Amino acid sequence: MPEEKRIIAGIYHLSKRLSRHFTLKDINFQVANGEFVFLVGPSGAGKSTLLRMMYMDDVPDSGQVIVGRFVSTRMKRSTICSLRRKIGIVFQDFRLLEDRTVFENVAVAMKVSGRGMSEIKREMTDILSRVGLYHKRYECPAALSGGEQQRVAIARAIANRPSILLADEPTGNLDPYVTKEIMELLFKINSGGTAVLLATHDVELVRSFGQRTIYLEDGRVVKDSGRVFEGDLLRSISDSQVERRAREFRDRRIGRGEKQDGTGNTNRPEGGG
Amino acid sequence: MPEEKRIIAGIYHLSKRLSRHFTLKDINFQVANGEFVFLVGPSGAGKSTLLRMMYMDDVPDSGQVIVGRFVSTRMKRSTICSLRRKIGIVFQDFRLLEDRTVFENVAVAMKVSGRGMSEIKREMTDILSRVGLYHKRYECPAALSGGEQQRVAIARAIANRPSILLADEPTGNLDPYVTKEIMELLFKINSGGTAVLLATHDVELVRSFGQRTIYLEDGRVVKDSGRVFEGDLLRSISDSQVERRAREFRDRRIGRGEKQDGTGNTNRPEGGG
Amino acid sequence: MSAFNEFKYILDESFRMLRRRKASNIISVIIMGFSLLVLLIFILVTLNISMVIDNAREEMRVYVYLENGLDQDVIERVRTGLYNFDSVRGVVFVPREEALERFRERLGEGSALVDDLETNPLPNSFEIRMKRAYSTGEEMGRIAGKIGDWDGVEDVRYGKDWVERGEKIVLGFYMTDFTLGIIVFLSIVFVISNTVRLSILSGRKSIEILKLVGATNRYIQVPFIFEGAFQGVISAVLAVILLWVSYKVGSRYLPGITFFRLDGIAGFVALCAVLGAAGSYIAIRKYLKR
Amino acid sequence: MSAFNEFKYILDESFRMLRRRKASNIISVIIMGFSLLVLLIFILVTLNISMVIDNAREEMRVYVYLENGLDQDVIERVRTGLYNFDSVRGVVFVPREEALERFRERLGEGSALVDDLETNPLPNSFEIRMKRAYSTGEEMGRIAGKIGDWDGVEDVRYGKDWVERGEKIVLGFYMTDFTLGIIVFLSIVFVISNTVRLSILSGRKSIEILKLVGATNRYIQVPFIFEGAFQGVISAVLAVILLWVSYKVGSRYLPGITFFRLDGIAGFVALCAVLGAAGSYIAIRKYLKR
């Protein structure tokens, strides 16, 4: 299964000084296609900053970020939007459009990816039901509770079936029951072939799932429970069930006339130690 | 200890229809002076809405909210600011002033309470150190991580040593270590005589402390683990240690030439069942 | 398919934005509308004054005084000669009797003077009306010089002093008006472009979010450009309507003033649409660059 | 103590706000400054034209023609009588010889006519200069009527037609100017008040938060009012400076035009400060009510 070993996102020797107090130092890790990775660290460890670098809202001082076929050191500004349409992002502070309904907030992400209105309407029922907000689709964010807003942010991020989902604290405002549902949803999406990088401070949550976990502290990776291309991880990735689902998923997309996987054709060997 | 039995905040037969989907129905509970109460409920249960009613950002359709000497049904608009200066609020979405530094964000709450600049400067070191942000006092919110912003919000809420602190999900963006510290801080403040009403979905957190807990679900109080003036709770409130500290705290305030307790002179018997 | 979708979505987005940003749109349109009104008033006043000036210019005449006792054919030769000038529109022969009569009228209350005259001291003359485009002191001076040398012509006069003084005043007016026009125009441009900036300032956050979810610059930009064009059209129409109402009221007191022509108004509205769009485009660019 | 603190904090807050809302302040000041510039231009033009009109009015004279062969004491009696009118500023006696000389000059190129005269048909006369405030057709008509009945006075003339025609034109100008002035003034008021609204629109969120932490309305309001006053002052000063530069350039071509007096400018700036403050106060009220 060589296809599964592809790296969908890689961070190579990334350093970034944000202030006198905080610097990301020589970060190195890669996320394989279809992998589920937790990024854990205390408040202010640099999780959000790292993710920001991955959706190229900020540029590293040195080092490289590669996501799909997009390379941070060779990016033109005009291609950033193509990158962002290929990935899903849950922002820690939600970033919902205040003046639009739940439906429109999710639809806008689908629209910018060029998807048709009938398709959007067809899929919206499913997407919003998954986060339990279908009955609130015509409400504006101001009329939603914190947890509901967070779920809108999640819905928007998964709406385009991205090849990789960057989720920053996606369950911070959710109660245990909804948290469980959302995590199940993320795993389901993951098992459909989408890589997930989930930043959280909730060590309990991380422990309970036993996935690969990258520990960040004060701007450094202090531990990485799994390395792509290392024996045990490879096995877990190429798990036959996951693989089958992934293939089904891709086939469906081809059936819709889309390119096979716009972000998946970079096969870059691991750069950092 | 009759003084300790005073009710600092009471909600009596409160009902409020927010939308077709959600109504707060006949809410009744009281918080005693110096009490620590958890308000727990799933996402969308109405916790934030209930708190909003307590700082009178919204008015009930029926029923009454009494906080200190302020009665929702007899409020003039111009006294709302007096109420808010007597209570501390941690908003779920932080509500920091984007264009001001951490110091200014906290100072503004102290300034509107009419406290002198030298006093503000003197106390700021303590307040910001408590939430671990003294070294970031000149940063603006945009340069802070989610957890750091949340701690600024907490610092602002406790800056005026309010008689009651309404905290909406104050640890939602914090890692376990900081969460523990913040909870200890809140208990310390509480043991100084400040009543705390803490809304959260984190049942684990609630359970680990064993305080009085009000369970909210779909706009109804489904369980209240303690009732003010009921035997066991009374004992826990009038705990001699807490009481001593409370007295010390009040004495200090009197020493600074402030009124003894502007919000504490309503002695209203429990209204609802 | 995707291009069509993009077009549809951008259009859709544009219309929605007008509704969403209603408050800021209304405020902007009021600012722009009243600014444009001031500009239009300035232009309309200039237009009307220059029409008055043109009319006054048309009133100017060159007088060719003939020698006494000329033969009819000499007179006719002069007349033909006058018509040969490109700049001459019409020629009228004024017999000396009529000239005296006119002089008497012009003196008005001093006409008793004429009655005291024993003989008519005035000569026969031709009165030349110039073509509008040639009604300048220069041209009148030029032909006066030529005509003066002809046989049978005693003297040529065209109120040199008056014409020159008048032209100086008119030049002064146009200079002032042009200077003020530039200042007023630039002021309006500054007011409107800054209104657009101020209005877009409040949309920063949405722009930011749209960029984060992968919207192309076009998707973000076009609705704002559309909004700018819309504001331009509505405020132009508002200005024209207000001006027209003022004109209707004003023309009771000052009959004879003219309004803009319909094609001018259409052009103005179109220009405002283009400028509104361009202003929005320029204002939004800096938020997209980062 | 607390009142002093509040005062200090509000002042402090006000100054900080100017720095914080710099972009929106600069934009607002540009909009307001250029709007005010247009208003000032309008006022300055009106002022200068009305000064020209006043000067022209001062040139008007009433002529009192005396009968022929009057005694010197009759002439003196008329002179004394003329000086008795409140509205008369000066009286000059014009002997008939001088009158003829003046007439010759006025005819200019037609002066040959005068040479043909055998006797001087013109009478002695008094030329009356009116006081500025009374230089109206009405007043001149009134005293002309009275003087006409006096002994030794043959006739009184004051160019009735011309004066009336001139007054009609001046009235037309003032009517038009006044109407336009109102429109321009209202436009500027609308532009500026809406600019304030647009500018405060972007401060909504801070207002909301300040209310939630218990700030009094005064604490929230005063900085905005201060900002409004500041914008008013700066934009007024900007407008005056720009106008002064244009004036300096313009006065090369049109020497003799006047600028505003210093106290007028000071008053204008003060007025703009007050209006800016009032505008902000009105604009912010609605956010505080909720």
Ligand SMILES: Nc1ncnc2c1ncn2[C@@H]1O[C@H](COP(=O)(O)OP(=O)(O)OP(=O)(O)O)[C@@H](O)[C@H]1O
């Ligand atoms: N724009 C900035 N300028 C200066 N410092 C910044 C900036 N953004 C973030 N920082 C600092 O960088 C550090 C890491 O921030 P980051 O948001 O990445 O933390 P985090 O791991 O996401 O924490 P949390 O769990 O609290 O969200 C923090 O100390 C923060 O103060």
Ligand SMILES: Nc1ncnc2c1ncn2[C@@H]1O[C@H](COP(=O)(O)OP(=O)(O)OP(=O)(O)O)[C@@H](O)[C@H]1O
């Ligand atoms: N302004 C509003 N208009 C209509 N519905 C509202 C409004 N505000 C809140 N609601 C609805 O009321 C319900 C309760 O909201 P609230 O914010 O109180 O929940 P919560 O208990 O704080 O949840 P969370 O833990 O997710 O923050 C939600 O379903 C929300 O959609």
Ligand SMILES: [Mg+2]
């Ligand atoms: Mg973060």
Ligand SMILES: [Mg+2]
């Ligand atoms: Mg909430």
